[in-house]
Amino acid sequence: MESLLKLCSGFDPVTIGTAVISGVLTGLVYGLSALGLSVIFGVIRIVNFAHGELLVIGMFLALMLFRWFGLDPLWSIPIAAAVLFAVGYALQHFVIRRVAYLPDHYQFLLLAGIAIMIVSACLVIFGPDAQGVQLPYALDSIPIGSLIIDKVRLYAALAAVAVASALLLFFKYSSTGRAIRACADNNLGARVVGLNVDRLYALTFGIGAACIGAAGCIILLLVQVHPYLAPGYTLLAFVVVIVGGMGSLFGALLGGVLIGVAEDLASVCTQPSLKTAFSFGLLILVLLLRPQGLLGRIAR
Amino acid sequence: MSELTPAGRAALLAFTLLLLVLPAFATGHVLSVAIICLNLAYLGQSWNLMLGFAGLLSIGHALFVGLGAYASGYLFAKHGVPPVIGVAAAIAVAMLMGALIGYLGFRFAIGGVYFALLTIAFSEFVRILLDHATFVGGTEGLFLPVTRRSGVDLINLRGWTEMFYYVILALCVGAFVLCRAMLNGRIGYFWRAIRDNPEAAEAVGVHIFRYRMYAVILSAGMAGVSGVFTAFYNNNLFPEQVLGIERSIEITLAPIVGGVGTLFGPIFGAFVLTPMGEFLTFAVDGLKESGLIAKNVKTDGVKLMFWGLAVALIVLFKPSGLWPWVCRGLGLVKSPEQRG
Numbered sequence: 355m356e357s358l359l360k361l362c363s364g365f366d367p368v369t370i371g372t373a374v375i376s377g378v379l380t381g382l383v384y385g386l387s388a389l390g391l392s393v394i395f396g397v398i399r400i401v402n403f404a405h406g407e408l409l410v411i412g413m414f415l416a417l418m419l420f421r422w423f424g425l426d427p428l429w430s431i432p433i434a435a436a437v438l439f440a441v442g443y444a445l446q447h448f449v450i451r452r453v454a455y456l457p458d459h460y461q462f463l464l465l466a467g468i469a470i471m472i473v474s475a476c477l478v479i480f481g482p483d484a485q486g487v488q489l490p491y492a493l494d495s496i497p498i499g500s501l502i503i504d505k506v507r508l509y510a511a512l513a514a515v516a517v518a519s520a521l522l523l524f525f526k527y528s529s530t531g532r533a534i535r536a537c538a539d540n541n542l543g544a545r546v547v548g549l550n551v552d553r554l555y556a557l558t559f560g561i562g563a564a565c566i567g568a569a570g571c572i573i574l575l576l577v578q579v580h581p582y583l584a585p586g587y588t589l590l591a592f593v594v595v596i597v598g599g600m601g602s603l604f605g606a607l608l609g610g611v612l613i614g615v616a617e618d619l620a621s622v623c624t625q626p627s628l629k630t631a632f633s634f635g636l637l638i639l640v641l642l643l644r645p646q647g648l649l650g651r652i653a654r
Numbered sequence: 655m656s657e658l659t660p661a662g663r664a665a666l667l668a669f670t671l672l673l674l675v676l677p678a679f680a681t682g683h684v685l686s687v688a689i690i691c692l693n694l695a696y697l698g699q700s701w702n703l704m705l706g707f708a709g710l711l712s713i714g715h716a717l718f719v720g721l722g723a724y725a726s727g728y729l730f731a732k733h734g735v736p737p738v739i740g741v742a743a744a745i746a747v748a749m750l751m752g753a754l755i756g757y758l759g760f761r762f763a764i765g766g767v768y769f770a771l772l773t774i775a776f777s778e779f780v781r782i783l784l785d786h787a788t789f790v791g792g793t794e795g796l797f798l799p800v801t802r803r804s805g806v807d808l809i810n811l812r813g814w815t816e817m818f819y820y821v822i823l824a825l826c827v828g829a830f831v832l833c834r835a836m837l838n839g840r841i842g843y844f845w846r847a848i849r850d851n852p853e854a855a856e857a858v859g860v861h862i863f864r865y866r867m868y869a870v871i872l873s874a875g876m877a878g879v880s881g882v883f884t885a886f887y888n889n890n891l892f893p894e895q896v897l898g899i900e901r902s903i904e905i906t907l908a909p910i911v912g913g914v915g916t917l918f919g920p921i922f923g924a925f926v927l928t929p930m931g932e933f934l935t936f937a938v939d940g941l942k943e944s945g946l947i948a949k950n951v952k953t954d955g956v957k958l959m960f961w962g963l964a965v966a967l968i969v970l971f972k973p974s975g976l977w978p979w980v981c982r983g984l985g986l987v988k989s990p991e992q993r994g
Binding site: 641 | 705713766771772774779785899900903906910952954955957958963965966969970
């Protein structure tokens with residue numbers, strides 16, 4: 355922490371403190387989005403290259419609901435999650451299942467193709483301009499001592515934590531969640547004891563996608579949406595998940611918080627536009643030094 | 655060309671002749687589309703060398719193109735070094751980057767999809783750095799001075815569009831000959847052994863680290879040459895446009911559609927996708943004119959959607975690509991029995 359402060363000399367502790375808090379809050383939202391990627395990879399072993407695109411679908415859904423019914427994006431979470439669940443379930447059941455026999459590369463490329471289709475569909479339907487929501491509490495903030503916390507960011511983080519907790523509880527205690535974990539641990543074993551692995555995989559993809567949809571609604575509170583956001587969010591989720599550990603659920607949240615704080619500190623200490631370079635630098639380092647991620651187990 | 659049937663030989667000859675005489679009757683627009691198409695075919699061959707021959711997936715290939723473009727463009731714009739010399743610098747920089755990624759990736763045993771993520775990470779990292787590199791213009795772009803747009807000046811790569819057409823055609827043919835020699839040579843057998851089963855290849859004594867490095871370095875160098883072409887053809891470079899992830903994905907489309915691992919597949923894929931993209935653009939614009947679809951529909955979006963759909967359908971139904979299928983269907987190559 356001391357060296358970090360030295361690096362940021364010229365900035366007072368309040369600026370740093372505010373940046374750290376805002377980083378943690380944003381990071382929790384990143385973490386929720388990455389959770390969707392992590393769940394899908396951890397169970398189905400598919401790297402969802404269309405992650406950012408599903409997120410952008412969630413964001414546009416929330417935007418439409420806001421425009422039509424004046425619905426706060428936080429209240430559209432259940433709707434977006436349900437829609438994205440259906441999309442994810444269908445995607446796994448009708449499309450991705452068919453390429454399970456092909457090498458990893460092909461699955462990756464198939465999802466890249468689907469990703470291009472989603473981006474261009476959004477481009478055709480919504481146009482390339484950035485669009486956002488105007489919320490009554492958008493500019494409110496809560497002072498704690500001399501630190502300032504954005505109300506929007508706080509609400510976003512709380513919503514993310516709520517959804518993530520629901521997901522963790524589901525995997526820990528529900529029988530479907532346990533069955534899905536069984537598939538992840540030992541695919542053959544799961545089949546032997548009579549689990550319907552194909553259906554569970556589709557469910558998992560649906561749950562992952564629902565998680566992404568929820569994250570999309572929450573992110574709409576913080577940024578404006580346009581179709582070209584998608585690839586950036588895909589990469590961000592990869593960074594978060596690889597830093598935290600592919601397939602580890604707590605790892606995704608931890609990675610999200612780390613990346614969120616790193617980005618906000620980087621934008622305070624250097625130029626804001628350089629902040630993504632830091633996360634990619636971090637990704638390269640983690641890939642090289644600890645490819646299983648901070649909390650991940652060594653796979654295969 | 656011993657593996658071709660008479661029909662195959664005739665088709666190859668006709669195709670080559672058509673490409674050679676195309677500028678004689680093509681309009682300016684057709685020629686510029688043909689240049690884009692040949693550039694994609696060239697880059698597709700470079701990408702295919704990594705995934706198709708050696709089994710290494712790169713989704714950051716635009717990085718090598720961008721480095722080549724920036725190296726030669728910077729030398730020309732700021733120091734007046736002609737591209738004939740600049741291309742050496744471009745190849746060197748791209749190969750060094752390839753060697754770095756390959757070394758780190760293979761030394762630390764980063765396999766499969768993680769290697770693809772490593773290439774993306776490097777590509778994005780360099781893109782952001784270039785955004786902030788003021789000596790090459792940053793986000794404002796790097797502009798190459800244009801003194802004349804006619805004549806043929808191969809040393810400075812300045813002249814008519816026809817000259818650029820023949821340059822990229824020559825590069826494409828050169829890449830094809832090189833890939834063919836590699837694939838049929840000793841190194842090609844090593845690459846394919848590594849691609850199909852790295853453990854077995856290593857067990858029979860193939861130095862997999864070394865041959866994987868060769869694949870990445872060679873592929874990167876080839877992409878770097880295309881960067882020089884891009885820089886001097888467009889005369890302006892923006893990090894987002896040259897190195898963006900969309901660009902990297904675009905490079906993968908032609909070989910996937912044509913057939914990963916085949917020699918002619920990347921070229922075939924480029925010649926299927928580009929004209930279809932152009933046709934779609936034309937059709938969508940026509941529909942907009944006649945009022946059948948809304949005016950504010952983005953034509954580019956429709957083209958992209960088609961390309962995404964093409965990739966998805968190919969992976970789902972013809973993962974080995976269109977070229978082997980077309981080839982067999984039209985009897986362009988000899989069957990194993992005919993070869994004897």
